[in-house]
Amino acid sequence: MNTDMASSPGAAPAVEIDHLSHAFGNRRHGRHTAVDDLTLSVRPGECLGLLGPNGAGKTTTIRLVNTLLPIQQGRIRIHGLDVTHHAMKVRRLIGYVPQQLSIEGALTGRENVEWFARLFDIPRSQRAARVESVLEMVDLTDAAERLASTFSGGMVRRLELAQALVNRPAVLVLDEPTVGLDPVARDSVWERVHQMQIEHGMTVIITTHYMDEAEAMCDRVAMMTHGRLAALGAPEELRAAIPGRDGDPATLEDVFRHYARSGLNEDQGGIRNVRAGRRTASRVG
Numbered sequence: 001m002n003t004d005m006a007s008s009p010g011a012a013p014a015v016e017i018d019h020l021s022h023a024f025g026n027r028r029h030g031r032h033t034a035v036d037d038l039t040l041s042v043r044p045g046e047c048l049g050l051l052g053p054n055g056a057g058k059t060t061t062i063r064l065v066n067t068l069l070p071i072q073q074g075r076i077r078i079h080g081l082d083v084t085h086h087a088m089k090v091r092r093l094i095g096y097v098p099q100q101l102s103i104e105g106a107l108t109g110r111e112n113v114e115w116f117a118r119l120f121d122i123p124r125s126q127r128a129a130r131v132e133s134v135l136e137m138v139d140l141t142d143a144a145e146r147l148a149s150t151f152s153g154g155m156v157r158r159l160e161l162a163q164a165l166v167n168r169p170a171v172l173v174l175d176e177p178t179v180g181l182d183p184v185a186r187d188s189v190w191e192r193v194h195q196m197q198i199e200h201g202m203t204v205i206i207t208t209h210y211m212d213e214a215e216a217m218c219d220r221v222a223m224m225t226h227g228r229l230a231a232l233g234a235p236e237e238l239r240a241a242i243p244g245r246d247g248d249p250a251t252l253e254d255v256f257r258h259y260a261r262s263g264l265n266e267d268q269g270g271i272r273n274v275r276a277g278r279r280t281a282s283r284v285g
């Protein structure tokens with residue numbers, strides 16, 4: 001991987017988000033602020049969970065980090081590189097698994113990863129070995145010559161992970177990586193991500209609506225509502241900060257409800273989010 005840095009609170013941040021704001025729409029049809037003055041740092045080697053209700057601004061934040069949306073206001077730096085001024089360098093540091101399907105069913109597993117290796121400009125002489133090693137990492141060596149259209153949902157997600165990892169990213173960004181997967185397939189995706197994080201000190205940012213995953217995987221959780229940071233801390237810190245129910249300690253789901261309710265706004269989300277959610281849920285089903 002590009003970095004082998006320990007997760008120490010004193011280390012320079014892997015990702016620095018500084019007073020970031022982003023709005024969609026225009027004056028005629030109305031503007032909607034999706035990310036609102038967000039400030040957040042992710043430590044090298046850390047797994048940060050970006051949680052929040054539909055429409056909270058998680059995907060928009062991720063797309064800004066990935067250079068897929070232009071910065072309107074504020075600043076993002078990845079290992080010190082400003083995403084606006086060093087977009088190409090930043091792209092080389094980031095592996096991204098989007099909510100939408102990123103594989104091509106008419107290609108084999110191997111061809112899908114090779115395609116990404118070419119996109120990332122990995123030198124020809126290293127390409128085959130690099131593709132082989134990521135296929136092995138995600139346990140798809142035996143299925144590599146099969147058409148991706150024959151893969152199960154869990155295999156598709158692991159193939160997308162291989163695509164994102166072929167560039168040996170320092171920061172891996174996963175947008176709802178396990179939606180629509182059965183519990184066994186979910187575990188197998190997480191095992192691979194965790195292995196990468198431990199073995200290579202990779203920084204991971206994930207969004208998920210599965211609180212058990214966030215609890216198990218994330219060193220810290222950033223709870224977003226209305227594009228703003230509502231709470232930030234280790235899952236156990238966030239749980240300790242709110243009262244539980246019926247005398248039981250609070251769960252992360254209670255934490256989610258607590259902040260989601262306090263920021264409730266029926267305008268959030270709308271048809272775009274419903275459509276996106278359904279598309280995501282059925283994408284691998």
Ligand SMILES: Nc1ncnc2c1ncn2[C@@H]1O[C@H](COP(=O)(O)OP(=O)(O)OP(=O)(O)O)[C@@H](O)[C@H]1O
Pocket residue numbers: 024025032033034052053054055056057058059060061267268269270272273276277
């Ligand atoms: N391309 C776009 N055009 C217009 N509005 C958008 C666009 N992308 C996002 N939005 C709006 O910005 C807000 C934040 O959306 P975003 O997708 O970032 O939320 P999210 O937290 O990722 O939601 P989900 O959990 O449903 O994926 C929503 O109100 C959404 O409708």
